[in-house]
Amino acid sequence: MTAPAPTPPPTTAPYLEELRWRGMLYQATEGAAALLAQPTGIYVGFDPTAPSLHVGNLIPIMGLVHAQRAGHRPVVLVGGGTGMIGDPGGRSSERPLLSVAEIDANVVGIRSQLERFLDFGGANPARIVNNADWLRELKLVDFLRDVGKHFSINVMLAKDSVASRLDGGITYTEFSYMLLQGYDFTELNRRHGVTVQLGGSDQWGNILAGTELLRRAHDVDAAAVTFPLLTTASGKKFGKSEGGAVWLDAERTSPYQFYQYWVNADDADVGKYLRLFTLMTASEISAAEITVADDPAARAAQRALAREVTTRVHGAAALAAAEQVTGFFFGGVEPSALNDDALEVLAKEAPFAAVSLADVGEVATEGGTPTGRLDVYRMLTASGLAASNGAAKKLLEQGAVSVNKRKLAASERYLDRASTTLRGGHIVLGKGKRDFALIRLGS
Numbered sequence: 001m002t003a004p005a006p007t008p009p010p011t012t013a014p015y016l017e018e019l020r021w022r023g024m025l026y027q028a029t030e031g032a033a034a035l036l037a038q039p040t041g042i043y044v045g046f047d048p049t050a051p052s053l054h055v056g057n058l059i060p061i062m063g064l065v066h067a068q069r070a071g072h073r074p075v076v077l078v079g080g081g082t083g084m085i086g087d088p089g090g091r092s093s094e095r096p097l098l099s100v101a102e103i104d105a106n107v108v109g110i111r112s113q114l115e116r117f118l119d120f121g122g123a124n125p126a127r128i129v130n131n132a133d134w135l136r137e138l139k140l141v142d143f144l145r146d147v148g149k150h151f152s153i154n155v156m157l158a159k160d161s162v163a164s165r166l167d168g169g170i171t172y173t174e175f176s177y178m179l180l181q182g183y184d185f186t187e188l189n190r191r192h193g194v195t196v197q198l199g200g201s202d203q204w205g206n207i208l209a210g211t212e213l214l215r216r217a218h219d220v221d222a223a224a225v226t227f228p229l230l231t232t233a234s235g236k237k238f239g240k241s242e243g244g245a246v247w248l249d250a251e252r253t254s255p256y257q258f259y260q261y262w263v264n265a266d267d268a269d270v271g272k273y274l275r276l277f278t279l280m281t282a283s284e285i286s287a288a289e290i291t292v293a294d295d296p297a298a299r300a301a302q303r304a305l306a307r308e309v310t311t312r313v314h315g316a317a318a319l320a321a322a323e324q325v326t327g328f329f330f331g332g333v334e335p336s337a338l339n340d341d342a343l344e345v346l347a348k349e350a351p352f353a354a355v356s357l358a359d360v361g362e363v364a365t366e367g368g369t370p371t372g373r374l375d376v377y378r379m380l381t382a383s384g385l386a387a388s389n390g391a392a393k394k395l396l397e398q399g400a401v402s403v404n405k406r407k408l409a410a411s412e413r414y415l416d417r418a419s420t421t422l423r424g425g426h427i428v429l430g431k432g433k434r435d436f437a438l439i440r441l442g443s
């Protein structure tokens with residue numbers, strides 16, 4: 001069974017002290033402090049079971065960021081080999097096995113995301129390695145003879161990741177995962193001088209398997225350091241939104257939605273998140289927490305959190321666009337102030353339609369061709385804010401229609417095209433106070 005988390009002993013290792021005050025240190029083996037007193041190789045592994053990492057992966061990623069800042073050599077292990085098996089921990093049934101092509105494609109996506117966090121130059125450059133380089137070439141008999149003999153079946157059966165699956169059944173494929181992860185540690189030690197593995201507290205048993213294999217087979221001292229599994233103040237699993245997981249891939253979770261996830265953090269969670277997911281100092285975080293108590297409605301701490309994490313994951317331009325669109329929806333930002341990036345974000349977050357003048361222009365009485373004026377009824381129906389011209393007419397008569405956030409009078413059915421369109425031919429339509437749609441007028 002997994003041992004209860006002890007209070008880690010005091011240590012002078014700067015890296016462990018950094019993890020401690022940030023609330024990132026859950027458990028560490030007895031020799032961790034000694035190994036971390038001098039620069040060493042530290043690794044975290046990620047299996048490519050999806051094309052993207054998610055915010056739940058940010059704690060171990062930030063663990064590597066702090067390791068590099070403390071002078072250690074961070075190594076990211078992407079599991080192109082172990083991803084073909086799948087860790088049984090935390091699951092009630094075997095995960096679907098992916099093809100080699102799917103795994104390799106996922107590795108590419110994950111690698112690009114990790115490169116945003118770590119420095120791959122300088123005195124202690126980060127490395128990204130793929131365990132497919134050695135696991136896919138293993139010979140079974142050699143592996144069983146050289147590695148399997150160091151593992152006790154009784155000990156493996158007692159590990160939480162295995163024991164929790166015994167009643168429902170666990171395949172030999174998943175049962176072997178612990179051996180493969182332990183073998184990874186030995187290869188990383190041999191190739192890159194890695195002596196410390198980081199992971200979530202649910203990985204404690206697997207990581208210890210690696211430290212034991214290094215000790216028994218190679219007489220090498222190695223250490224394990226784990227992070228707490230995070231839940232929100234309400235007790236929910238961290239990293240979930242109404243739409244599911246919050247991904248680091250902009251195509252899966254847009255930068256705007258990503259920014260909103262952090263801005264909407266509970267007051268009870270924001271201080272913890274600032275410690276875990278930013279590089280802000282203790283004094284800066286304390287100052288931010290004071291704002292939560294003094295003026296919670298301003299959400300200054302949440303905005304600081306959202307800016308830090310969104311910039312790290314998506315870049316400064318994406319942050320600026322997310323903030324502009326946030327200001328448009330919830331503040332006083334006018335549509336005319338939205339830049340090209342923000343308009344692109346708005347097109348994804350609100351109903352959007354690309355239209356021509358023939359679709360939304362005023363129909364001339366002679367010949368049936370559109371004039372240069374825009375018909376509000378036709379724009380509302382084209383955008384989806386009204387189901388018909390009759391419904392659009394009713395909305396306008398009720399004073400419920402705005403164009404570029406300017407409320408229209410009942411008589412303003414037709415608008416001048418030149419003065420109505422924003423940059424790129426965009427027009428923002430509003431129904432009531434909260435419903436907006438965007439159209440882009442083409443030729």
